[in-house]
Amino acid sequence: MLEVGIVGITGFTGLELLKLLINHKGVKVSYIASRSETGRKVSDIYPLFEGVYDNVIEPISVDRMASLDAVFLALPHTVSASVVKDIYDKVRIIDLSADFRLSSVDEYEKWYKVKHPAKDLLRNAVYGLVELNRQQIKASRIVANPGCYATSVILALAPVASYINDIVIVDSKSGVSGAGRAAKDGLQFCEVNENFKAYSITGHRHIPEMEEQLRRYNNDITVEFIPHLLPLQRGILSTIYASLKERANVEELYKDFYKNDFFVRVVDEPPTLNNVRGTNFCDIYPYYDERVGKLVVISVIDNLIKGASGQAIQNLNVIFNFDEKEGLMPYPYYP
């Protein structure tokens, strides 16, 4: 049994990691740490774990982390990089923050408006999108788990990226769990329920991730990205509009690109969030609109699973040679 730790348990990604790892056959979660809730039992914060996982939350400790096989960091950006500095040569790291997703310090500091606390380590990190980087992930000490929106967009565009002409329009819609678990103005029930809005219109931080990854296929790609807030718990649907340099059999391109990837399904009907809620799947529907001559791609993921904690476990499975599905066998939420 692998011994793993989760650092950061008060947010939804830490919680989701624990929910999933409890059913992982090769892993024991022997360390749960938090900056703020040490000494309490996990089940005191989350009554759903009573009798299931009652372990006590510990402080963040380099020694404790170093004794593990792998550690998941579910911490805010910059906090995460500071922890990584202390442990990157002692334990395999899967970092769910944004700190190691961009290869360029300048881009990071431009978009996040903070100094990077561990810029020398950027070259040790790999972008943990398994479907694109499976081999590099195996070898890397630091896996930068992708952003939720970025996952839904990069997977939806990679197969046709080299065909793309002009700016790609990405209109994404996410459930509220993407905004985290802390009480914030604007996330109260009476503000969100029966409401809908666009946000981060002047520039969302997942844009540079999308552009960096997609430019590996086509250096001219620029993304116009507008995220929206859906009045529901979980799920991201991205509707993507692109012009192609030349006509292509897009369905075939997609099916071929993902033919060895269990967790990406190229589907024949426009997918809904019900397809994937509670699972690690990304369902993608490409459609070429003859009337206007545009490619439309619709992708759906569960933002907390394929968009965060499920993908993190998929990365763990790759690193440690587990079956990629281990601990991730779909338990779809619908209804």
Next chain:
Amino acid sequence: MLEVGIVGITGFTGLELLKLLINHKGVKVSYIASRSETGRKVSDIYPLFEGVYDNVIEPISVDRMASLDAVFLALPHTVSASVVKDIYDKVRIIDLSADFRLSSVDEYEKWYKVKHPAKDLLRNAVYGLVELNRQQIKASRIVANPGCYATSVILALAPVASYINDIVIVDSKSGVSGAGRAAKDGLQFCEVNENFKAYSITGHRHIPEMEEQLRRYNNDITVEFIPHLLPLQRGILSTIYASLKERANVEELYKDFYKNDFFVRVVDEPPTLNNVRGTNFCDIYPYYDERVGKLVVISVIDNLIKGASGQAIQNLNVIFNFDEKEGLMPYPYYP
């Protein structure tokens, strides 16, 4: 007091007309008709009207309609046109169906896949978007009340239509009341709630309305339109992406275009559905994204009010020289 009738009361637009007209100071709803529920009281179908509006639902009768000052038709397409044929010279008509929205019979028959039952009357109709056609509406015997999506899109684009270059991308999201009141597969609570999807991807019937109206300003406009279903009762938010032939002071263009229109507000912050739910307002936020060189416009309406029944009453007010706000003073739903 004007005597008006509502023909079609079992759907949401008929219901909303009645809800609004009850508080209209210049109008008495003296006739409610339906094909299916004759003989029952309105309050038997809608308990919310008990003690408020208990009138009996009558059959559809040309004589009864001819005795009124105006009639609202809240009927399915083709059914509506058949009724219009019998009454267009007897009473002022505000038709909430799609039958008189397109000036071209061919376009109508291509998109709706039926024969038009009254094509000779098309030239007597005006597209009832008050902000664009106020004068023509006054004079017209048949007002074709615009589609809900079309309203949100045409108002959002008219001020810059002549600047637009290339295909306009329109990504719209609507609440479930837009799909009507009848029980349908796919509209059950457990399908819609916590879910989100795109639909009518191969071509939605509001596209030709949008293109016809916008081509009055710029004959090159083509719209790529994808509607989505939000898990909420009412409201449409459209996110629109366009390229401009040249830079323009878009905020000024919008404010100037709508300077005399009470019901269109050009707003300084991205609007949410909470801005307009329960009201006849359309709030519009134009934003020029310098990074990618695209105009983004966000518009919100209440699909049942500005997108249907409120706009119909606004048309009535124009025709009969009431204050345009009469019966439409906002009663916003938030929270």
Next chain:
Amino acid sequence: MLEVGIVGITGFTGLELLKLLINHKGVKVSYIASRSETGRKVSDIYPLFEGVYDNVIEPISVDRMASLDAVFLALPHTVSASVVKDIYDKVRIIDLSADFRLSSVDEYEKWYKVKHPAKDLLRNAVYGLVELNRQQIKASRIVANPGCYATSVILALAPVASYINDIVIVDSKSGVSGAGRAAKDGLQFCEVNENFKAYSITGHRHIPEMEEQLRRYNNDITVEFIPHLLPLQRGILSTIYASLKERANVEELYKDFYKNDFFVRVVDEPPTLNNVRGTNFCDIYPYYDERVGKLVVISVIDNLIKGASGQAIQNLNVIFNFDEKEGLMPYPYYP
């Protein structure tokens, strides 16, 4: 035109007062005050009022209040009583807080666990449930607007109160707007949505209101009251279980009791929140279960209208001899 003020605008009851009073034909809202948002426009806080009500929020001022015909206090308890002390002889007061609902200082201090800041004024106040106290309200300087749960329960029990034997079980369910507008832990969307819970099990503060009012009819009445939080914006449904001393024609009792009350409807089918959402109605359905020998009463109200701001305006209408319906003509929200 009556000049009225709303003191407290950052919460839902102040907002709802303004929404309703804008359409009241006999009233002008010439004063909006707040402790925290002075200097901002109302429409800066609530974009829905842009172009409709853009007045500036003023500080709380005795002079300004004294210059009005009536003032609505939408303030927290104790804050409200402190304001009342300064103005009770200068202007008619409708107080939406709990400060003047109980006639006994001891009960107040026991349930609210604070000293009452103006206990000498309690005798000047009347419990503002119009259907029970219409005449006293006309004459009173301070109207204590009832609690939302209390309204739904007292109206549902008053007609049979004298028949009641044993403890009354009241199981109430309220929408989230009842908990106020401020961001609070536990009211975030992801906590409330898809969830349901009981709360205040050890004793909710509306209990003494219910018992005081019902004991006017029957001194033996004790209420076991458990409130629950519904994942929706607005509405209270109370399910009430009682034993009767003797059989009675309950339907007749109810219809007779409310025969002159427009805003209470004794209905023939179990009511849903859709009956009353957006209106000042209270719909009541009494049912005698022969199998077990219990009276079951179901009542529904909109917690922000009949349960708060609508009832406050109904009180204003009574005081100033307006038609009781003025400004309260139902604008039901469904759908």
Next chain:
Amino acid sequence: MLEVGIVGITGFTGLELLKLLINHKGVKVSYIASRSETGRKVSDIYPLFEGVYDNVIEPISVDRMASLDAVFLALPHTVSASVVKDIYDKVRIIDLSADFRLSSVDEYEKWYKVKHPAKDLLRNAVYGLVELNRQQIKASRIVANPGCYATSVILALAPVASYINDIVIVDSKSGVSGAGRAAKDGLQFCEVNENFKAYSITGHRHIPEMEEQLRRYNNDITVEFIPHLLPLQRGILSTIYASLKERANVEELYKDFYKNDFFVRVVDEPPTLNNVRGTNFCDIYPYYDERVGKLVVISVIDNLIKGASGQAIQNLNVIFNFDEKEGLMPYPYYP
């Protein structure tokens, strides 16, 4: 590996069985049958199963069922009993319908208003509430899986049943999935969302189950039961009010009664649906209200898991000596 079948896959209980059994280590679902969808793949109806479970739906066949180790019947009542007649001596049966829950034919025919198609088999059935009947379930050929409401109520009352005096008031609230998957009037999104109602006020069919099971402890128990419809997918919360013959240490009674039951948790805080959504747990909170002298018990379950398909698998585990938790390790849905 046990070979099992699911008969009835178009409803939510059949779907939930399959979702759960896919992760059961001792079971293979080798037969899926339906009356209406034969020949289609399961994943054609439920896209979430694409690539996961693509088996073809077969007709209902006695031979096929007889070749299995166990069969789950997720069929309407009477249809289920007709199938049971043909197979009860050939295969172990777990019946999710109501057909074998009541020991009395008369009670069945009174509440369900149909003839029982297999009354001679009633004596071969056991009421499959594991916590009460674990030993009998092992031996029985037909396990009658309890009703969802009944599960939430019987578990909440069994520990104190012998203390109960007078009529028990049960006020239950259920999510919409309890009403099934078929499109029905009244279950459309726009009717249910933002709404709340009581239903089956004149007598719900789960009452005789509750009374029969509870009368095993105390023959005087009568239940007044009112169910309500919550605007959410899944979960039942029952609030129960009872008088006790004498004071008892209720917390101790409950903890002792369930000391060997993993899936019942006696909790120290009032539980919410979030405690149990997605799991097979029943969380129970007993509270004695000294002020009025009443016992209040709150219980929560997931209606599709502990209230239906999870409990069915728990029964399978008992029959075949699997660990009772097998296939049911909690995968809580929150958030």
